[in-house]
Amino acid sequence: MNDELLQIRKKLAKKLKKDRFEHTIGVMYTAASLAMCYGEDVEKALTAGLLHDCAKYCSSEEQIILCQKHGVELTGSELEMPALIHAKLGAYFACHKYKIRDQAILDAIRYHTTGRPEMTMLEKIIYIADYIEPNRKLIPGLQEIRSLVFQDIDQAVYLSARRTVRYLKDGGRAVDPMTVTTCEYYEKQIQRGDKS
Numbered sequence: 001m002n003d004e005l006l007q008i009r010k011k012l013a014k015k016l017k018k019d020r021f022e023h024t025i026g027v028m029y030t031a032a033s034l035a036m037c038y039g040e041d042v043e044k045a046l047t048a049g050l051l052h053d054c055a056k057y058c059s060s061e062e063q064i065i066l067c068q069k070h071g072v073e074l075t076g077s078e079l080e081m082p083a084l085i086h087a088k089l090g091a092y093f094a095c096h097k098y099k100i101r102d103q104a105i106l107d108a109i110r111y112h113t114t115g116r117p118e119m120t121m122l123e124k125i126i127y128i129a130d131y132i133e134p135n136r137k138l139i140p141g142l143q144e145i146r147s148l149v150f151q152d153i154d155q156a157v158y159l160s161a162r163r164t165v166r167y168l169k170d171g172g173r174a175v176d177p178m179t180v181t182t183c184e185y186y187e188k189q190i191q192r193g194d195k196s
Contacts, residue, residue: 001046008050008098015057019135024053026133027126034125037150041122048108048126051098055089063089070096077176084176087113115161115182124153131160139163158186 001009013021028049035045055063060082067074067085072092078084091110094100108126111119115127132146141163149156161183168175 114178117185
């Protein structure tokens with residue numbers, strides 16, 4: 001890990017709650033492992049993994065205010081489900097507070113909660129690393145996805161998106177349209193046998 005990442009890690013250790021910081025480190029190293037597996041830039045994966053939740057130290061109300069202050073556009077579903085906002089605000093913080101200028105890293109942070117159709121490999125890595133990292137509470141199907149992800153990342157992305165949609169719907173909670181679109185896109189990719 002380079003000096004820049006070590007400095008970011010020290011800053012985040014002071015800002016994030018202990019369990020959030022441990023999750024962040026889990027995502028960072030899981031992302032690095034996946035990057036090695038799929039031939040992605042390991043340094044970019046470490047950086048995006050380290051910064052993916054960098055806005056989580058703010059409350060939902062603070063996140064909304066900061067987005068408004070800095071011109072970060074929020075959708076109606078994000079305002080309805082504030083737990084999603086940290087991804088967009090995190091991409092803004094990564095750029096403006098942590099001086100990350102690589103758009104691929106910023107996009108991986110931005111889309112790590114909802115995913116999106118046609119994700120880059122780095123985006124898929126951060127999306128799925130957030131879902132499977134070792135500190136995650138064991139939920140039904142998690143072990144299957146952890147095993148599968150190193151053979152077929154698209155299938156793992158699809159299964160995690162599908163389980164997220166089902167979990168939210170079963171709990172009577174709103175589902176972000178982008179998560180549904182992501183699930184449908186990767187389901188079609190798998191049915192066609194395409195690899196993106």
